[in-house]
Amino acid sequence: EPTVRWLMKMAADNDWRAVLLNSRGCSGAPMTSPLAYSAGYTGDCVLAVAHLRSLLPNSPLLAVGVSLGASVLTKYVAEQAET
Secondary structure (H helix, E strand, O other): OOHHHHHHHHHHHOOOOOOOOOOOOOOOOOOOOOOOOOOOOOOOHHHHHHHHHHOOOOOOOOOOOOOHHHHHHHHHHHHHHHH
């Protein structure tokens, strides 16, 4: 997706660490799990953020969602606010 490529380039141009989370089975990623993509599933976000926090505990995190990813990110942020 052009928007995602542009965002990743801007991050690199500013010397930011950038991580891309593709949804299961989307963007040509092979299915390696019996759990398929669902716009309502935020478990992969939970795991990704926990992993990043373990690697870089003192680094700030900024998240950007594109297209349906924005919906997943919004749901994830709402769920985290409830905990």
